[in-house]
Amino acid sequence: xERQTLSRRALLRSTLTALPRSAIVLSMPAILAxxxxxxxxxxxxxxxxxxxxxxxxEFAAITxxxxxxxxxxxxxxxxxxxxxDTVLADQRERELQLLRDGLRDLQTRAxxxxxxxxxSLLNAGQQDQLLREIENSEFFATIRYLTVxxxxxxxxxxxxxxxxxxxxxxxxxxxxxxPPFGFYDEDYMNRGxx
Amino acid sequence: xxxxxxxxxxxxxxVIVGSGAAGGIVARELAVAGHSVVLLEQGPYLQAADFxxxxxxxxxxxxxxxxxxxxxxxTFRKSEDETAVTLESVCDYAHNVGGSSLHFSGNFWxxxxxxxxxxxxxxxxxxxxxxxxxxxxxxxxxxxxxxxWEVGVSGLQGPWDPPRSRDYPCPPMPVKGSDVLLERGARAxxxxxxxxxVAILSQPHNGRxxxxxxxxxxxxxxxxxxxxxxxxxxxxxxxxxxxxELRTLCTVSRVETDDAGRASEVxxxxxxxxxxxQRARAVVICANGAETPRLLLLSESARFPQGLANGSxxxxxxxxxxxxxxxxxxxxxxxxxxxxxxxxxVVHDWYEIDPNExxxxxGGIDGRHPVRSGTPMDAAxxxxxxxxxxxGSEFKARLREEFTHTAAFDGHTTSLPLFSNSxxxxxxxxxxWGRPAIRCTYMDHPDDLATMRYxxxxxxxxxxxxxxxxxxxxxxxxxxxxxxxxxxxxRMGDDxxxxxxxxxxxxxxxxxxxxxxxxxxxxxxxxxxxxxxMALAFRAADYINQFxxxxxx
Numbered sequence: 095x096e097r098q099t100l101s102r103r104a105l106l107r108s109t110l111t112a113l114p115r116s117a118i119v120l121s122m123p124a125i126l127a128x129x130x131x132x133x134x135x136x137x138x139x140x141x142x143x144x145x146x147x148x149x150x151x152e153f154a155a156i157t158x159x160x161x162x163x164x165x166x167x168x169x170x171x172x173x174x175x176x177x178x179d180t181v182l183a184d185q186r187e188r189e190l191q192l193l194r195d196g197l198r199d200l201q202t203r204a205x206x207x208x209x210x211x212x213x214s215l216l217n218a219g220q221q222d223q224l225l226r227e228i229e230n231s232e233f234f235a236t237i238r239y240l241t242v243x244x245x246x247x248x249x250x251x252x253x254x255x256x257x258x259x260x261x262x263x264x265x266x267x268x269x270x271x272x273p274p275f276g277f278y279d280e281d282y283m284n285r286g287x288x
Numbered sequence: 289x290x291x292x293x294x295x296x297x298x299x300x301x302x303v304i305v306g307s308g309a310a311g312g313i314v315a316r317e318l319a320v321a322g323h324s325v326v327l328l329e330q331g332p333y334l335q336a337a338d339f340x341x342x343x344x345x346x347x348x349x350x351x352x353x354x355x356x357x358x359x360x361x362x363t364f365r366k367s368e369d370e371t372a373v374t375l376e377s378v379c380d381y382a383h384n385v386g387g388s389s390l391h392f393s394g395n396f397w398x399x400x401x402x403x404x405x406x407x408x409x410x411x412x413x414x415x416x417x418x419x420x421x422x423x424x425x426x427x428x429x430x431x432x433x434x435x436x437w438e439v440g441v442s443g444l445q446g447p448w449d450p451p452r453s454r455d456y457p458c459p460p461m462p463v464k465g466s467d468v469l470l471e472r473g474a475r476a477x478x479x480x481x482x483x484x485x486v487a488i489l490s491q492p493h494n495g496r497x498x499x500x501x502x503x504x505x506x507x508x509x510x511x512x513x514x515x516x517x518x519x520x521x522x523x524x525x526x527x528x529x530x531x532x533e534l535r536t537l538c539t540v541s542r543v544e545t546d547d548a549g550r551a552s553e554v555x556x557x558x559x560x561x562x563x564x565x566q567r568a569r570a571v572v573i574c575a576n577g578a579e580t581p582r583l584l585l586l587s588e589s590a591r592f593p594q595g596l597a598n599g600s601x602x603x604x605x606x607x608x609x610x611x612x613x614x615x616x617x618x619x620x621x622x623x624x625x626x627x628x629x630x631x632x633x634v635v636h637d638w639y640e641i642d643p644n645e646x647x648x649x650x651g652g653i654d655g656r657h658p659v660r661s662g663t664p665m666d667a668a669x670x671x672x673x674x675x676x677x678x679x680g681s682e683f684k685a686r687l688r689e690e691f692t693h694t695a696a697f698d699g700h701t702t703s704l705p706l707f708s709n710s711x712x713x714x715x716x717x718x719x720x721w722g723r724p725a726i727r728c729t730y731m732d733h734p735d736d737l738a739t740m741r742y743x744x745x746x747x748x749x750x751x752x753x754x755x756x757x758x759x760x761x762x763x764x765x766x767x768x769x770x771x772x773x774x775x776x777x778x779r780m781g782d783d784x785x786x787x788x789x790x791x792x793x794x795x796x797x798x799x800x801x802x803x804x805x806x807x808x809x810x811x812x813x814x815x816x817x818x819x820x821x822m823a824l825a826f827r828a829a830d831y832i833n834q835f836x837x838x839x840x841x
Contacts, residue, residue: 159679159680160679160683161679161683164684168684181344181348184349185357222680225679229679238678239669241679242665242668242669242671243343243344243665243669245665245668246343246665246668247342247343247344247665248340248341248342248343248344251344259665259668260664262684262687262688263664263667263668263687263688263691263692264688264691264692265626265664265691270499270500270501270502270503270512271500271502271503271628273462273628275464275465275501275625275627275628276464276621276622276623276624276625276627276692277465277621277622277623278465278466278468278469278619278621278623279464279465279467279468281468282463282465282468
């Protein structure tokens with residue numbers, strides 16, 4: 095069976111349930127075409143096509159708590175919000191609305207708890223506290239999903255800048271490898287197949 | 289290699305619907321034998337240069353597998369008294385020349401002699417349509433060997449493998465760390481891990497190169513043509529025959545019959561929505577175990593009110609998904625199971641579960657990365673796979689370890705044929721061409737669930753014996769809601785009351801209509817059916833060619 099079992103598939107099955115729309119055979123040409131559209135908004139000096147600059151700042155702050163910066167870049171530096179901006183342009187209207195509604199709720203919580211009108215103005219501890227309150231919501235599942243996907247997607251989608259995701263997990267994005275692939279098969283070969 | 293070009297209003301010898309594991313082979317065989325062949329494929333003709341390591345496009349935009357995003361929704365329900373709902377993926381298959389042979393991971397286990405006669409050896413099972421095949425292993429063996437050599441399979445004959453007339457053309461793939469660990473666990477417990485046969489070249493063969501171990505197999509097209517898809521192994525030769533026309537982006541909506549009840553033409557939509565119809569002397573449907581029954585049901589008429597070729601009522605019935613279990617382990621040293629092909633060893637010690645366990649079933653266990661092919665995005669989305677935070681600093685800290693230091697021992701198991709597990713036409717949902725959508729009804733038989741659990745338990749034992757530091761185990765205990773294996777829905781048999789095609793793949797009801805693909809299987813295999821689908825295709829083409837030459841169609 096090539097399909098994984100439910101628990102694993104549940105993790106991998108997108109929380110993004112797509113909308114029935116016209117056919118696109120390959121996503122990349124559509125996405126690249128979308129990228130070339132005129133952009134009105136920017137984050138970090140880079141054009142956005144779906145998200146407004148202010149909401150992009152807020153989403154970027156959330157992504158940075160999902161994969162925080164430490165010795166290696168966090169999701170903000172990796173440009174996960176730019177990945178989100180790209181894929182949300184591609185038949186993901188429902189998810190875009192879900193994210194916008196969820197952000198408004200989060201901002202309301204920020205105001206009530208910390209008298210701030212923006213999530214991005216809070217410190218990391220305050221941000222984590224609010225995110226823990228909503229971590230079982232569809233909103234959080236969706237932004238978590240897009241953050242992780244954006245960290246590791248092909249950089250052409252806008253995230254994984256400088257291969258930040260690849261560096262994080264020790265993946266060399268090269269075309270192929272030759273054996274030995276890891277410790278155990280090298281050890282096996284050294285022992286003559288034992 | 290432009291191929292031939294035939295007018296739609298003149299009869300060609302054969303129209304073939306679908307260019308996948310079976311259709312590509314049938315097309316090449318019939319074209320090379322001198323028949324005029326038109327192959328209709330709903331997807332594009334993608335080739336090696338089109339494929340990229342694009343996880344988002346592959347698994348989230350469904351670039352190859354298509355779903356409602358591309359205008360092809362499918363619906364699912366567990367039982368016939370529910371209303372089916374559209375899911376992101378149900379019957380997962382690749383829409384392109386080569387079909388799912390393009391994106392599969394190429395595990396090419398032959399069936400064993402027992403698979404063909406299990407109902408008579410093991411006994412029938414009440415409430416199921418468990419039955420013997422009308423053919424035996426020796427009938428199919430020559431064609432398995434043709435797949436080995438003409439399609440390209442790497443492996444090593446083992447002492448428990450069924451007899452073969454020719455050795456493998458390519459040696460087994462180099463063992464991966466995940467499979468060294470499987471072998472270690474198996475040895476400790478007195479079991480045997482043996483090199484896995486795969487439709488991926490370990491060395492150059494038939495003008496194609498060996499695998500470069502990039503790791504993007506499952507779900508992806510091969511960038512170097514080392515994977516033995518029908519796109520690269522069959523279609524070029526068909527085009528070179530001069531008797532073959534490949535029409536891509538053509539979606540078949542109906543097979544028409546004439547006053548004599550014979551298939552006469554195949555109606556399809558071109559990419560821009562123009563309706564066309566190709567006349568033919570005979571039609572071979574190789575559209576897969578979901579689309580083949582769908583097309584037959586769509587082709588109902590006054591003469592065939594239950595759908596074409598459905599006098600038995602078995603079209604779309606007896607759907608088998610294969611089952612599975614997943615057991616992940618964390619190891620102290622780098623495994624790097626994301627490198628190279630998914631699986632290089634398999635334990636077949638439970639090919640037939642002891643009947644004294646109280647249920648029917650069997651399968652195999654292979655070593656893999658815990659998350660599909662273990663590619664970066666997949667692996668990270670599945671984190672934290674052994675429990676713990678799924679976001680924040682601790683989550684981030686675990687990602688590297690889970691990517692590099694894990695292995696999975698996955699079970700691949702049998703499914704029983706049940707009349708209620710089926711492909712039917714959805715009464716509400718339609719696709720972009722206005723055709724009723726595939727509606728899938730499926731609930732695993734209790735024995736199938738017991739088999740999955742049994743294999744999960746065996747994998748946990750193997751994982752413990754291999755020295756895993758942490759173990760996570762699961763199987764779909766509430767039943768599966770989709771698969772890439774759609775088997776048994778137009779099954780082969782001698783009795784027209786309980787099968788759709790005869791032992792030569794000819795429809796019992798329509799003499800010039802043939803079906804060959806996963807729908808032909810009588811039983812489910814042990815979870816790796818494509819080798820058998822390809823062998824059946826070579827065999828079917830052999831007989832169809834003989835019938836055509838003898839004027840017996």
